[in-house]
Amino acid sequence: MAEHNPSPEYLDPAKIIKIFDALSHPVRIKILGILYENRQYISELARIIGISRPLLYIHLRKLEEAGLVKASMEISSDGKATKYYELTHFDMRLTPQMLHEISKEINLEDEKSQ
Amino acid sequence: MAEHNPSPEYLDPAKIIKIFDALSHPVRIKILGILYENRQYISELARIIGISRPLLYIHLRKLEEAGLVKASMEISSDGKATKYYELTHFDMRLTPQMLHEISKEINLEDEKSQ
DNA sequence: TTCACATGTAATAATTATATTACATATGAA
DNA sequence: TTCATATGTAATATAATTATTACATGTGAA
Numbered sequence: 001m002a003e004h005n006p007s008p009e010y011l012d013p014a015k016i017i018k019i020f021d022a023l024s025h026p027v028r029i030k031i032l033g034i035l036y037e038n039r040q041y042i043s044e045l046a047r048i049i050g051i052s053r054p055l056l057y058i059h060l061r062k063l064e065e066a067g068l069v070k071a072s073m074e075i076s077s078d079g080k081a082t083k084y085y086e087l088t089h090f091d092m093r094l095t096p097q098m099l100h101e102i103s104k105e106i107n108l109e110d111e112k113s114q
Numbered sequence: 115m116a117e118h119n120p121s122p123e124y125l126d127p128a129k130i131i132k133i134f135d136a137l138s139h140p141v142r143i144k145i146l147g148i149l150y151e152n153r154q155y156i157s158e159l160a161r162i163i164g165i166s167r168p169l170l171y172i173h174l175r176k177l178e179e180a181g182l183v184k185a186s187m188e189i190s191s192d193g194k195a196t197k198y199y200e201l202t203h204f205d206m207r208l209t210p211q212m213l214h215e216i217s218k219e220i221n222l223e224d225e226k227s228q
Numbered sequence: 229t230t231c232a233c234a235t236g237t238a239a240t241a242a243t244t245a246t247a248t249t250a251c252a253t254a255t256g257a258a
Numbered sequence: 259t260t261c262a263t264a265t266g267t268a269a270t271a272t273a274a275t276t277a278t279t280a281c282a283t284g285t286g287a288a
Binding site for chain 2: 013016017021024025026027030032033034036037051087091092093094096097099100103104106
């Protein structure tokens with residue numbers, strides 16, 4: 001019983017902060033809104049939103065690292081490699097109490113909280 | 115009835131994104147956690163967290179602009195001007211559906227969505 | 229007057245985030 | 259072979275965020 005008792009995943013500050021950071025840009029909210037209606041592949045998603053593909057990669061990486069979207073590579077019927085992105089499930093209630101709980105897990109001296 | 119029907123406040127993307135942005139830094143979460151327990155004045159808050167006052171101002175500004183904290187200037191019994199910060203009330207549920215609703219209000223051509 | 233607090237800002241540096249252009253690869257169809 | 263489509267990255271430029279140091283003001287108490 002000498003083990004450290006880790007916080008449940010949903011109380012890990014670094015993870016939660018990654019989620020907030022991922023949601024802090026209109027393009028990324030737009031991406032999530034589009035993926036809510038249907039999964040999309042990268043090139044098509046870039047056309048829908050009207051941004052370049054390299055830029056879309058940057059935004060998708062943040063969303064993926066936050067766990068808000070996930071990718072799956074497929075070979076479509078015409079033989080082309082196609083990478084589809086889709087939403088994951090998430091449900092979080094944002095309240096002062098909840099942030100207080102998160103806050104208690106933050107050690108500002110610690111590198112990994114940053 | 116030629117007026118534009120504005121979105122309710124809680125669906126304003128710029129406002130919601132400001133909230134997410136305000137929550138995307140561990141120091142700011144820490145601030146909220148401390149203010150949850152008690153209101154604090156600036157110098158004391160800087161000492162508790164262990165950061166410089168100018169830096170604290172930067173973080174407090176973001177939290178205030180997002181509407182997560184509010185300030186009130188007081189003259190304490192010893193005559194010193196003291197600015198107290200306290201939490202506001204907020205309660206938001208974060209789901210794919212909710213982000214989809216927000217997303218529909220985002221016009222990426224529009225400056226004020228940025 | 230000097231000290232210990234409180235308020236606030238200006239100027240700068242360092243780092244991270246955002247965005248663009250150019251490049252490279254692979255596939256099927258014309 | 260050439261074209262149109264898909265994948266991805268490298269290199270660069272610009273802008274925003276984060277953080278520090280130095281400065282300025284005002285008050286009450288010693």
